[in-house]
Amino acid sequence: MLQISYLRDNGEEAVAGLKKRGINAEQNIKDILNLDQQRRQAQNDLDQCLAEANKISKTIGGLFKEGKRSEADVLKERSAELKEQTKDLQAQEEQLRHALDELLVQLPNVPFHLVPAGKSAEDNEEIARVGEIKDLGENAKPHWEIAEEKKLIRFDLGVKITGAGFPVYQGKGARLQRALINFFLEENRNAGYEEYQPPLFVNEASAYGTGQLPDKEGQMYYMPEDNLYAIPTAEVPITNIFRDEILELEELPLKATAYSACFRREAGSYGKDVRGLNRLHQFDKVEIVCLSLPEKSFDILEEMVEHVAGLLKKLELPYRILRLCGGDMGFTSAMTYDFEVWSAAQKRWLEVSSVSNFQTFQTNRMKIRYRGEDKKIHLAHSLNGSALALPRIVAALLENHQEGGEVHLPEALQSFTGFKTI
RNA sequence: GGAGAGAUGGCAGAGUGGUCGAAUGCGGUAGUCUUGAAAACUAUUGAGGGUCACACCUCCGGGGGUUCGAAUCCCUCUCUCUCCGCCA
Known part of the structure; x- marks a missing residue:
């Protein structure tokens, strides 16, 4: 607010x-x-x-x-x-x-001066494109076919035990999930982010704090008996850790990372958007959250963007970075960069990370403050980003790295998976 | 799930219905002393609103009530802790 x-x-x-x-x-x-x-x-x-x-x-x-x-x-x-x-x-x-x-x-957050005006995704500004977009020809298989053939992801079992959008990962598919989570957490930790493991349910105050309420009420799973919400992202519990806190200058910038399962109702989604791993009700994500001095927050934002870009490079995935236009930005954000990886078989870009500076929009509500040089209390700026969301990364890995009926994993990942090919 | 205890400033912990925003200790900050540090001593140290700055107002878990006046009495809700039960 x-x-x-x-x-x-x-x-x-x-x-x-x-x-x-x-x-x-x-x-x-x-x-x-x-x-x-x-x-x-x-x-x-x-x-x-x-x-x-x-x-x-x-x-x-x-x-x-x-x-x-x-x-x-x-x-x-x-x-x-x-x-x-x-x-x-x-x-x-x-x-x-x-x-x-x-x-x-x-009232949503006021866009930063660099943010382009615009109504929808079409008005986003592409600011970088990295990696080679290979033409895999006619034989390129979409990830859901690869996942099914190799029994990596069992959508059918997910439907059986829960419902659509709750896949079961199996064998190398499950191990790949675990490896990616570890890979991201290690990378984040090496970049100075402290690791947390947060609760997956939050109370109402927390959901308000980060702005999920009242804006996205219907997007969250809600447990009325206990008045708790299943988190749509680890951003919610992690940022709320610092709710009502006054941070000391030495603590800033505060950098935190967490893996969590994320739950989204995704009411109203349909068609190719929900095919395979493109859009799920439950998925895994590793998140990074920063709290910073107001005058440093846009530097931190760039730093976070660099960090996320580094992850995608290590995964050898072609990606582009977009600066979202005003109309496509989230309610709470002052400026957002989206990362999209190329889905070689679907032949389209998939969003895998969204890195935003909220300035004081969240911290004002949450009363996350710091004691400045002047000994007075000021609102900190908050930022967050995905580093990274797993399902679409898996989709891109399977599609982009397929060759002759096999999927070759990028080298950076191999020590985490314990296998090189699928 | 059953029984009991409790919720006060960064923490610990006093608090008789009036001068209590709240003793005291620890911690923090500044200073004295010291070659430096420690110790000791001195001072200072909650947050929000409001104001140019004061004044002033609000906050002792949340809400309501009694009273001229509530941290203190009453009601209610929430949460925490202890014991029992169940259990990864």
């Missing part, structure tokens, strides 16, 4: 920025500032009322001690009046605050 102080000082900048998302927020922000003004006035009135009431209470206390009952009784009457007033003012302030909050949470 945007900081009200930011909107007070930079309302026009926010309006201009949000246009890049295709949103005209002018009236909205006007309303917000208006409500903010009213709210502060109400708060002020309330405070004064309370101040007087406090003073009277103290005076009454003194009078009682001196035994001046009658004088105290007079003041009690005034106090009763104030109490009525306080009630009204309190209700008023609360009502204004809720109205303000409601508008505020509906």
Whole structure:
């Protein structure tokens, strides 16, 4: 959620920025500032009322001690009046605050100046393309065929025991999953990320903290008996570890990584998008999360992008990096880079990582702060990215590295799998 | 699942219905001393709102109530811990 102080000082900048998302927020922000003004006035009135009431209470206390009952009784009457007033003012302030909050949470993050304007994926800006796109000819098999032939992934068994979108990995398929998780975690750890193993379910406060609620309510699996949500990404528990914390300067930048299973309902998806490993309800992902000084966060973002690019290079997969346009960016992001790997048989790009800087959008809600050089408390910036999401990486590995009925694993992976070919 | 205990500042831990945003200790920060460090001593040290800055207001798990006045009394919810049961 945007900081009200930011909107007070930079309302026009926010309006201009949000246009890049295709949103005209002018009236909205006007309303917000208006409500903010009213709210502060109400708060002020309330405070004064309370101040007087406090003073009277103290005076009454003194009078009682001196035994001046009658004088105290007079003041009690005034106090009763104030109490009525306080009630009204309190209700008023609360009502204004809720109205303000409601508008505020509906406003997405303001895109960074580098973010191109645009409506959809077509307006994204390709900023790098790395690796050779090989023409595998007519015989190239899509990953689901390879996975089925070699009994790596059993979609049928997943359907049997759970449902569509919950595949069973078997044999070398299962070992490949385990190897990839280890490979990513090791790479991340070597790059300075501390490893965590978080809970897979989170409470409501956590889901709000990272912005899954109220924006993506229907995308999460929910367990009403316990009021818990299955995490759609490790970003949620990992970032929430630092909720309500004040970090010391030495702790920044804080770099964390975690493997987790991720759960997404993916309501409304269909067709080729959900074929094979393209889109699942449960999948594995290794995530990286950073908390940084505001002035450093875009450097950190570039650093994270470099790191993810390094992983894809080691996997010898052709990929491209996109800078998402305003309209394609997530609600909470100020700037996002997507990584897409080439799917040699499907002949299309598959998103495998999304690296974003949220600036204070998440930390404002979560109250993740740091004590600055000036000894004052400021909001930190938060960032995260996938490093990496497994299913589409597996798809790309199988498709791109197939040759003569075999799949040759990249060298970097071989020590983790314990086998070179599938 | 059953029974009991508890929830106070970074941590530990006091707190009689009024001057308690809260003793004390530890920790943190700054200083004195020291060649340097340790120790000792001194000072300082919660967060949010508000203000140019003060003032002022809010917060002792959450919500509600009693009272002129609540960390303190009452109700309720949540959570944590201990014991028992079950169990990877």
